[in-house]
Amino acid sequence: MSTKLAKIEKRTAYLLILPSVLLVFSIILFPIFSNIWISFKNVELKDLRIPEPRAKKLVKSIKDNPNQIKIIYKLRNSSLIQEITNVKFKDKYPDDIEPIDLDNKCQFKSNLLKCELGNWPKKYRENLEIVFQNTNNQEISKKDIKSYKPKLSGKSQNILLTYEFTLNNFKKVIKDKAFIDLLSTTFYYTFFGTIGAIVFGILAAQMVNQKFFGRTFMRSVLLFPYVAPVVALAYTWELLLDPTNGTLNNLLINYQIIDGPINLLGQKYVTLNILGFDFKLRLALTTVIIFEIWRYFPLAFLFILARLQAVPKELYEAADVDGANPLQKFLNITLPQILAVISILFMIRFIWNFNKFEDIFLLTGGASGTRTLPINVYQQGFSIGDIGMGSAVSIVIVVFLLIFMFIYFKLLGKRADEN
Amino acid sequence: MKIKNILTYCFISSLFLFSLICIWKILVTLQGIELINFNFNKLFIFGIILCVINLLIGKKLNLNIKLILLALLFSIFDYFISLNLPFWYSLGIFIISLFFFNTIKNYDKNFLSKNHSSQKLFFNFLTLFGITLFSFVILFPFYMMLVTSFKTQALLLLNPLDFSINFAQGLPELFKSYFVVFKDYNFGRYMLTSTIVSLGTVVITLIFAIPAAYAVARLNFFGKNFLSTSILIIYLFPAIVLVIPLYTIFSQLGLRNSIEGLLIVYTATTLPVAIYMLQGYFKSIPKELEEAGIIDGQNWLGIIFKIILPLSLPAISSVALYVFMIAWNEFLFSLMFLDRPNTFTLSRAIQFLNVGAETPRQYLMAGSVVVTLPILIIFVYFEKYLVSGLTAGSVKG
Numbered sequence: 103m104s105t106k107l108a109k110i111e112k113r114t115a116y117l118l119i120l121p122s123v124l125l126v127f128s129i130i131l132f133p134i135f136s137n138i139w140i141s142f143k144n145v146e147l148k149d150l151r152i153p154e155p156r157a158k159k160l161v162k163s164i165k166d167n168p169n170q171i172k173i174i175y176k177l178r179n180s181s182l183i184q185e186i187t188n189v190k191f192k193d194k195y196p197d198d199i200e201p202i203d204l205d206n207k208c209q210f211k212s213n214l215l216k217c218e219l220g221n222w223p224k225k226y227r228e229n230l231e232i233v234f235q236n237t238n239n240q241e242i243s244k245k246d247i248k249s250y251k252p253k254l255s256g257k258s259q260n261i262l263l264t265y266e267f268t269l270n271n272f273k274k275v276i277k278d279k280a281f282i283d284l285l286s287t288t289f290y291y292t293f294f295g296t297i298g299a300i301v302f303g304i305l306a307a308q309m310v311n312q313k314f315f316g317r318t319f320m321r322s323v324l325l326f327p328y329v330a331p332v333v334a335l336a337y338t339w340e341l342l343l344d345p346t347n348g349t350l351n352n353l354l355i356n357y358q359i360i361d362g363p364i365n366l367l368g369q370k371y372v373t374l375n376i377l378g379f380d381f382k383l384r385l386a387l388t389t390v391i392i393f394e395i396w397r398y399f400p401l402a403f404l405f406i407l408a409r410l411q412a413v414p415k416e417l418y419e420a421a422d423v424d425g426a427n428p429l430q431k432f433l434n435i436t437l438p439q440i441l442a443v444i445s446i447l448f449m450i451r452f453i454w455n456f457n458k459f460e461d462i463f464l465l466t467g468g469a470s471g472t473r474t475l476p477i478n479v480y481q482q483g484f485s486i487g488d489i490g491m492g493s494a495v496s497i498v499i500v501v502f503l504l505i506f507m508f509i510y511f512k513l514l515g516k517r518a519d520e521n
Numbered sequence: 522m523k524i525k526n527i528l529t530y531c532f533i534s535s536l537f538l539f540s541l542i543c544i545w546k547i548l549v550t551l552q553g554i555e556l557i558n559f560n561f562n563k564l565f566i567f568g569i570i571l572c573v574i575n576l577l578i579g580k581k582l583n584l585n586i587k588l589i590l591l592a593l594l595f596s597i598f599d600y601f602i603s604l605n606l607p608f609w610y611s612l613g614i615f616i617i618s619l620f621f622f623n624t625i626k627n628y629d630k631n632f633l634s635k636n637h638s639s640q641k642l643f644f645n646f647l648t649l650f651g652i653t654l655f656s657f658v659i660l661f662p663f664y665m666m667l668v669t670s671f672k673t674q675a676l677l678l679l680n681p682l683d684f685s686i687n688f689a690q691g692l693p694e695l696f697k698s699y700f701v702v703f704k705d706y707n708f709g710r711y712m713l714t715s716t717i718v719s720l721g722t723v724v725i726t727l728i729f730a731i732p733a734a735y736a737v738a739r740l741n742f743f744g745k746n747f748l749s750t751s752i753l754i755i756y757l758f759p760a761i762v763l764v765i766p767l768y769t770i771f772s773q774l775g776l777r778n779s780i781e782g783l784l785i786v787y788t789a790t791t792l793p794v795a796i797y798m799l800q801g802y803f804k805s806i807p808k809e810l811e812e813a814g815i816i817d818g819q820n821w822l823g824i825i826f827k828i829i830l831p832l833s834l835p836a837i838s839s840v841a842l843y844v845f846m847i848a849w850n851e852f853l854f855s856l857m858f859l860d861r862p863n864t865f866t867l868s869r870a871i872q873f874l875n876v877g878a879e880t881p882r883q884y885l886m887a888g889s890v891v892v893t894l895p896i897l898i899i900f901v902y903f904e905k906y907l908v909s910g911l912t913a914g915s916v917k918g
Contacts, residue, residue, distance in 0.1 A: 115736040133763045140765065320652060322900070326900075329900045349684075479764070483768075492765045507754060
């Protein structure tokens with residue numbers, strides 16, 4: 103009896119999870135694996151368009167003979183790279199007209215013209231001309247003929263499904279001189295974005311953990327950048343930082359803090375003179391990182407605040423008795439308590455910042471030294487149009503991601519062991 | 522009373538007062554009023570003097586009278602060093618200094634002679650300063666978004682620092698950008714698309730996630746542990762590695778430029794987190810309730826609908842709100858899959874506005890307000906649910 107129940111339970115369970123598993127498999131796992139397939143192929147954006155046989159219908163009247171009419175079909179293969187096989191043509195005509203001396207590829211039957219046009223190589227073009235006459239010797243109306251559109255069909259090989267593979271994409275990715283720069287930009291962005299978000303998250307959480315007027319309101323406000331749509335925020339920042347009529351530059355010039363406008367999002371380097379040494383700061387990248395911190399510190403804040411509120415009050419009371427000052431209390435009580443949360447936050451944020459696309463894309467589009475790996479996926483795949491290269495870069499991202507995840511789950515497991 | 526404590530008190534208090542005044546001055550400048558100097562030296566020194574006076578008066582005067590007196594002194598001083606400014610500017614200064622002197626009222630001789638008082642003071646001011654600065658830095662872009670949408674192109678170019686809103690021009694003139702955005706740029710349609718896509722994603726995700734989460738939380742089956750860990754792993758995979766294969770597949774299937782395609786992708790990407798959040802909650806429901814249901818002759822469906830669902834409404838609302846937020850804000854997939862304006866979502870439409878012809882910035886900002894406002898209203902109204910959703914789902918972002 104119990105085994106029967108267990109069987110029913112099992113069957114129900116599979117039934118309940120099946121839809122979700124199927125959906126996630128087809129939309130998330132399958133694409134990740136097909137990335138591998140695509141990255142070994144030489145595919146470009148234009149190859150993705152399925153080749154179509156096309157026909158443009160031109161109707162021309164014949165001089166001195168209103169009873170006849172010439173129809174020209176301009177046939178072509180829409181693809182510049184692929185062949186279409188077994189092309190079939192179909193068109194319909196008004197009543198009472200019939201063709202004069204028809205091509206043997208075609209057949210005319212009860213107002214319907216059907217043709218077998220065979221195989222079309224790439225870039226194929228041909229004109230099909232047919233003269234029609236009215237069976238009742240009446241004038242043929244051009245308009246009637248034009249009202250029908252020809253239909254064509256054909257078969258073509260899908261470039262994605264062939265078994266031709268190449269290593270060129272990966273060779274190009276690794277040999278690219280910009281690849282090291284790409285990696286360093288990505289890590290720079292990821293690391294400082296993550297650290298900054300956590301530091302500001304700690305500061306904000308420390309503040310909100312105290313009692314003051316308007317505290318709940320403050321907590322909501324702090325989360326605004328995280329919940330608002332990235333498109334709106336990025337464009338607002340872009341307008342604020344605009345060099346010619348952006349608010350920030352105009353404010354700074356107005357208060358005579360700077361002499362001329364600074365193109366915060368469009369300038370790759372800025373030279374800073376600190377203590378007689380010249381430092382080259384990557385300006386646009388720094389701006390993007392600041393945006394990143396601004397947008398994601400609320401999350402760190404939320405996590406750390408939740409942890410702070412769980413710290414026992416007795417600890418602080420005991421410290422007060424011992425005569426500890428506020429800094430000592432923070433370093434010796436608060437910080438050890440939130441350290442676990444911080445390490446997990448760091449890993450999660452690191453993984454996500456590593457893959458961040460929208461923010462940089464909307465602010466700079468990857469220009470002025472802000473090109474990270476995810477931006478490169480987009481640029482390779484859609485700006486340059488090399489889908490295979492884009493996929494290869496995606497694979498690089500996935501490899502890094504798997505390494506990070508391995509570390510993350512190791513860390514998580516260690517944490518679970520300790521508790 | 523230690524000299525070090527008094528010095529810290531004066532220095533930090535005055536600095537804090539000055540930073541408050543700075544923020545006020547920036548806001549005033551943005552009303553188109555010419556103000557080119559923060560007067561750091563004068564205000565800072567006068568602030569120190571006032572702090573000392575405050576300390577000297579101590580409790581000899583009635584607290585309220587002392588506050589008003591000091592604030593008035595400060596405002597008059599400021600009025601004389603920054604001439605030709607309107608009355609409401611000085612009123613603002615007065616209110617700010619009132620608030621400031623109210624904050625420092627506790628720092629009397631007694632307090633300053635205690636141990637650690639300078640550090641305590643420092644941290645108290647750091648907190649206050651932090652709160653003001655954080656609110657300013659966070660709210661400023663939102664404020665600029667809103668006020669820019671009320672301006673006209675000519676006025677914005679004439680004085681790029683004038684963001685004052687002229688209420689005398691009447692409401693139709695004031696909301697002109699919004700009329701244009703809805704009428705000429707078709708934002709009504711985009712808003713409808715965004716709403717349909719977001720709500721659709723919520724409904725479909727819940728239909729898929731609730732049974733799956735129940736199975737993971739309650740039933741025993743082979744591969745259960747594997748499934749629950751892979752949920753998290755799958756969730757960590759970013760959209761950018763899915764984009765190229767999905768683009769190629771959707772191009773070939775003709776699913777690009779369709780709401781259905783977007784719905785499928787959004788549902789699949791939010792499903793792991795929805796299952797993860799729900800199963801955690803389902804586990805916390807006492808098993809006895811379900812056992813009672815089984816004895817009453819309910820089947821699995823009955824148990825889910827009559828026992829689990831009513832009990833886990835709070836968790837379901839957080840999941841729903843969180844998924845709604847993700848779908849409403851989503852940008853990458855809508856950029857990839859939609860290139861015909863009649864299928865645009867709001868985010869995609871705004872990006873299209875920015876990339877296309879030189880769209881006047883007030884229209885761009887009006888569009889941004891249109892996409893931001895609903896989500897902020899929902900957030901403030903349902904904050905409790907959304908915050909728990911954010912915390913649970915914050916693995917992603």
